[in-house]
Amino acid sequence: MPTIETLIEDARTLYHLTFKRERGQTHAERLESFYAGQSNGYDRFRERLLHGREAMLRQLELAPGEVWVDMGGGTGANVECIGDTVADLQQVYIVDLAPSLLNKARERIARRQWRNVEVFHGDATRFHPPAGKVDVVTFSYSLTMIPNWFAAIEHAKQILKPGGRIGIVDFYVSPKHPDSGRLRHKWSTRAFWPLWFAMDNVFLSPDHLPFLSHHFKERHIAEGRGKVPYLPVARAPYYIFIGMLNTSSNSTEWVS
Numbered sequence: 459m460p461t462i463e464t465l466i467e468d469a470r471t472l473y474h475l476t477f478k479r480e481r482g483q484t485h486a487e488r489l490e491s492f493y494a495g496q497s498n499g500y501d502r503f504r505e506r507l508l509h510g511r512e513a514m515l516r517q518l519e520l521a522p523g524e525v526w527v528d529m530g531g532g533t534g535a536n537v538e539c540i541g542d543t544v545a546d547l548q549q550v551y552i553v554d555l556a557p558s559l560l561n562k563a564r565e566r567i568a569r570r571q572w573r574n575v576e577v578f579h580g581d582a583t584r585f586h587p588p589a590g591k592v593d594v595v596t597f598s599y600s601l602t603m604i605p606n607w608f609a610a611i612e613h614a615k616q617i618l619k620p621g622g623r624i625g626i627v628d629f630y631v632s633p634k635h636p637d638s639g640r641l642r643h644k645w646s647t648r649a650f651w652p653l654w655f656a657m658d659n660v661f662l663s664p665d666h667l668p669f670l671s672h673h674f675k676e677r678h679i680a681e682g683r684g685k686v687p688y689l690p691v692a693r694a695p696y697y698i699f700i701g702m703l704n705t706s707s708n709s710t711e712w713v714s
C-alpha cells in the first residue's frame with residue numbers, strides 16, 4: 459500500500475509528465491525544465507517504470523578496478539543498484555545534462571560516502587573521461603531522450619577501451635520486419651508507445667537494436683515488457699543490450 463507521501467510525490471510527477479510542457483531554447487534547458495519539479499520523487503516513481511536496470515547491470519559483470527561511465531545517469535540510482543561492487547571499481551562517472559537530477563546524485567554520493575564516484579554536468583555525445591578510455595559505458599533509459607542517439611553510441615565507441623563493454627536498457631518498439639530471433643510487436647504496440655512517450659520527449663525507435671548490433675559484438679540481448687504506474691493493464695516494451703567493442707577496433711583517438 460503506497461504511503462500518503464508517495465501518493466503526493468506521484469501526483470506531482472504525473473502532473474509534470476502529463477500537463478507541464480517543458481521550456482527552453484536548448485536540449486539541456488528543456489531537460490532541466492522537465493525534471494526540476496519532479497526530482498524529489500524521481501527515484502520512487504522511476505523504480506516502478508524503468509524496468510530491467512538491475513538486470514542490465516548484472517549482465518555487465520563489472521569487475522574490480524574498472525572505470526564505468528553512466529551516460530544520462532541522472533540521480534545515480536544505477537550506482538546504488540550494484541551494491542558493494544562500487545567500492546571495488548576504480549572510478550565511476552555519472553554524466554547528465556539536468557542539474558536538478560545531478561544534485562540528487564551528489565546527495566547520494568555524500569550519503570553513501572562513495573569516494574570513487576564523480577558527477578559531470580555534460581552531454582553524452584561529447585563527454586571525455588578525464589583519465590582516458592574506459593572499460594564500461596551504460597545508457598539506462600537515456601538513449602530515447604538523446605536527440606542524436608546514434609552520435610551518443612558512436613561517441614561511446616570512441617571512449618571505450620578495446621574489449622570494453624556497453625550496456626543499454628531502454629524502451630523501444632520492434633521494426634515491422636525484425637531480424638530473425640528478435641520479437642515482432644504488433645502494429646498497435648508499434649503505433650501506441652512511440653506516441654505515448656513522445657509527449658515527454660522520449661522517442662522510441664525500432665533502430666536501436668539493429669544499430670547496436672552493427673557496432674558491437676553482441677553478448678546479451680533481452681526483450682521484455684514492464685508495468686507502467688497508474689496504467690493497470692499496459693506493459694511498455696523495453697530491451698537490454700550488452701555488447702563488446704571489438705578488441706581489434708581501430709577507433710580514432712580523441713584528445714581531451
Ligand SMILES: C[S@@+](CC[C@H](N)C(=O)[O-])C[C@H]1O[C@@H](n2cnc3c(N)ncnc32)[C@H](O)[C@@H]1O
Binds near residue numbers: 489508530599600
Ligand atoms: C529517463 S532519465 C534516466 C536516468 C537514469 N539513467 C535512470 O535510469 O534513472 C533520462 C536521463 O537522460 C538525461 N539526458 C538526456 N539527454 C542527455 C544528453 N544529451 N546528455 C546527457 N544526459 C542526457 C536526462 O537528463 C535524464 O537524466
